[in-house]
Amino acid sequence: MISIIGAGPAGNYLAYLLAKAGNPVQIFEEHEQIGAPIQCTGLLTPMLADFLEVSDEYLVNRLKRIKVCAKQQSTIITLQNEELMVQRQWFDSHIAKKAEDAGAQYYRGHKFLDYADGMMSVQHDGKVQRIPTDVLVGADGPLSQVARSQGMLGQRKFYFGIQARMKYHGEPDMYEVHFGDDFPEFFGWITPESREVARIGLAVKHNRGMPYFERFLQRKGLSKADIIEYQSGIIPIYDPRLPVQKGNVYLLGDAAFQVKATTLGGIIPGMAAAEVLADALRNGKDYQKGLGTLNRQLRLHLRIRRVLDRFSDKDYDALIALVGKPRVKRIIESESREFPLMMLVKLLAAEPRLLRFARKLV
Ligand SMILES: Cc1cc2nc3c(=O)[nH]c(=O)nc-3n(C[C@H](O)[C@H](O)[C@H](O)COP(=O)(O)OP(=O)(O)OC[C@H]3O[C@@H](n4cnc5c(N)ncnc54)[C@H](O)[C@@H]3O)c2cc1C
Numbered sequence: 001m002i003s004i005i006g007a008g009p010a011g012n013y014l015a016y017l018l019a020k021a022g023n024p025v026q027i028f029e030e031h032e033q034i035g036a037p038i039q040c041t042g043l044l045t046p047m048l049a050d051f052l053e054v055s056d057e058y059l060v061n062r063l064k065r066i067k068v069c070a071k072q073q074s075t076i077i078t079l080q081n082e083e084l085m086v087q088r089q090w091f092d093s094h095i096a097k098k099a100e101d102a103g104a105q106y107y108r109g110h111k112f113l114d115y116a117d118g119m120m121s122v123q124h125d126g127k128v129q130r131i132p133t134d135v136l137v138g139a140d141g142p143l144s145q146v147a148r149s150q151g152m153l154g155q156r157k158f159y160f161g162i163q164a165r166m167k168y169h170g171e172p173d174m175y176e177v178h179f180g181d182d183f184p185e186f187f188g189w190i191t192p193e194s195r196e197v198a199r200i201g202l203a204v205k206h207n208r209g210m211p212y213f214e215r216f217l218q219r220k221g222l223s224k225a226d227i228i229e230y231q232s233g234i235i236p237i238y239d240p241r242l243p244v245q246k247g248n249v250y251l252l253g254d255a256a257f258q259v260k261a262t263t264l265g266g267i268i269p270g271m272a273a274a275e276v277l278a279d280a281l282r283n284g285k286d287y288q289k290g291l292g293t294l295n296r297q298l299r300l301h302l303r304i305r306r307v308l309d310r311f312s313d314k315d316y317d318a319l320i321a322l323v324g325k326p327r328v329k330r331i332i333e334s335e336s337r338e339f340p341l342m343m344l345v346k347l348l349a350a351e352p353r354l355l356r357f358a359r360k361l362v
Helices: 009-020 046-050 088-102 145-149 210-219 267-283 292-309 313-323 326-334 340-350 352-361
Strands: 002-005 025-029 059-069 074-086 105-108 111-116 119-124 127-132 135-138 158-167 174-178 188-192 197-204 227-230 233-236 249-251
Touching (some): 002 009, 009 025, 009 088, 009 267, 046 074, 059 188, 059 313, 074 088, 074 313, 074 326, 111 145, 135 145, 158 210, 197 210, 267 292, 313 326
Parallel strands (some): 002 025, 002 135, 025 105, 135 249
Antiparallel strands (some): 119 127, 158 197, 158 227, 158 233, 174 188
16 A cells, blocks of 8 residues: 655645556545645646646636846746646645545545554544555655654755735736845745736745735735735755655655745646656656656756845846847747756857856856
8 A cells, every 4th residue: 555645736646646557545634625725826837738637627827928027127028838827725626536536545634643664653533543554655745744754854944935815906917026135035926816816925045034025015015904815835945965765655745845946836846756756656666766857957946046046136137138138038938947958058049148147057
């Protein structure tokens, strides 16, 4: 029996892949309701279609344009392939239903506590049960109790994402990203769900980000009275040194820190890693080795992030001025953000002045 802890996108997708292939699989989720509480913007590249049918069952919006803003400069990028915005409760439940239909056994309201000698301790209704398993997968998020119980936590570092779902009147097909000193160590975003509601947020590397968020709202002429609900949460910073396997225990998704450091998107990398893990478990392959391609991409995202972390307002203005050039824009509009190397190579060929920024990557 394969036991998965955590019914987020990574755990549900792995359960689906294994059950569909006829493997006995059970999944334990501490909440009664899958996907709740929501702590995510839910913005995905079109690469989602490589894993799942794109469906109105879980989509809330499709975004065709990005407005990239620095202190003085801004530019609008019109995407060739629209980006997808999901409602996480609907999205996570959609994948869980596919897994359940394929034969995966779901245990909602079951909290994983510990694992030793082939036995898990799981709490349900205030009682601790002992459950045997052959394989244990921790897909239980950034603070993974599976990793903790196996001494696999390592030196984890996080972003603190502050996000609120707010009343907001903007163009419904365009999201904004804001860079510069007002957003130290990351960027701010305004991502519309509709003409009236947007998910607005920023991320910082400490838990004192609220003043930055309040200033962001002020500058956009927004008031805290317009907040419908907060959807804040922590986001792992990818670290290639963190272990993802110990014997028959595996980590997946945020639990394994499989998140792009450029955008803090973790859903697509978690699903890509789930495919690798399903293949490893079914065919006796090496999980860590199988992650090679994904890890190379995640390492490049990390290096780009480290360069951006050193940018000043002036650097961002200079970069956005170059990004606004039609030959540069065309590449950004057509290349996937999932594969930054391909995009970088094409950008440097089109605009050698970008070398000034790319050189810092080496
Ligand atoms: C503010 C914010 C905005 C974000 N925006 C985006 C975005 O736009 N696009 C994107 O791709 N990513 C985004 N992310 C990141 C994204 O949310 C995560 O990368 C993604 O949710 C990871 O999926 P996962 O399945 O690995 O883990 P999770 O979604 O964290 O799922 C883990 C599950 O495990 C359960 N669990 C935890 N502990 C236990 C336990 N002991 N026993 C049983 N169950 C347990 C939890 O309840 C949860 O359901 C954002 C994150 C934040 C905080």
